[in-house]
Amino acid sequence: MISVPALMQSWWIAALRGAIAVCFGVFALAMPGVTLISLVAVFAVYAMLAGAVAVAGALRCRKQADDWWILLLSGVVSSVAGLLATLHPALTVLALVVVIGVNALVTGVLDIVLAVRLRKVIGGEWLLILGAATSLVFGLLILAYPGAGALALVWMIGACALLTGTLYLALAYRVYAGRQPGPAASRSRDAGTRHERRAGERRMRSAAH
Incomplete structure (x- = not known):
């Protein structure tokens, strides 16, 4: 028996990840003159926050979802990437950019696995x-052109964060709406209940005659 996917148990994970990513993306795109080192520092905060959200959500729903470890692994990867950028500032900017690319690749692969799980329960995967x-595309571009100009990298990182953040927010709303019984579903259940009640009354009258 397949248990409810982790994202159905903790839809707020996608909402928080989306909000954090959108804020990061807006910052990068609104301040294109920011240095790449400063952007990497902001990425470290972003990665650690997103990782903490995923880890907290995974631990919270570990008893209800058998795919909680995917969220946990995604959170750990993001947290480690953020910690590397924070604790090792002596690393070259090039090395830190590679860390950002690898984090994007691993997160993308894990999100695809979660999407497959989500598809079995609700649409919107x-x-x-x-x-x-x-x-994945962003990670591949970063790893293929790690020495690209600072401005190009800033725009690339900002656009990717803004787009993925928006998609996470839309997914969070879709999952949340899927968990709530809509008016149509309620009317359908009410109609079914009335039909069963009338059928039962007819059977009782037939038995009485």
Whole structure:
């Protein structure tokens, strides 16, 4: 029996990750003159916050979802990437950019696995797949051109964060709405209940006659 996916248990994980990513993306795009070193520092905060959210959500739903370890691994990877950028400032900017690229690749792969799990329960997994594809493309571009100009990297990182953040927010809303019984579902259940009640009354009258 397949348990409820972790994202169905903790839809707020996607919402918080999306909000954090959007804030990071807006910062990068609104301040294109920021230095790459400063952006890496902001990325460290972003990665640690996103990682902490994923780890907390995974631990919270570990008893209800058998795929909680995927969220946990995603959170650990992001947290480690953030810690590397924070604790080892002596690393070259090039090395830190590579860390950002690897983090995007690993996160993208894990999000695809989560999307497959989500598809079995509720629609909207394409949002997660699209976000994962964005992360994968971004990670590949970063690793293929780690020495690109600072401005190009800033715009690339900012655009990727903004897009994936928006998709995470849309996914969070989709999952949350899927957990709530809508008016149509309620009307359908009410109609079914009335039909069963009338059928039972007819059977009782038939038995009485």
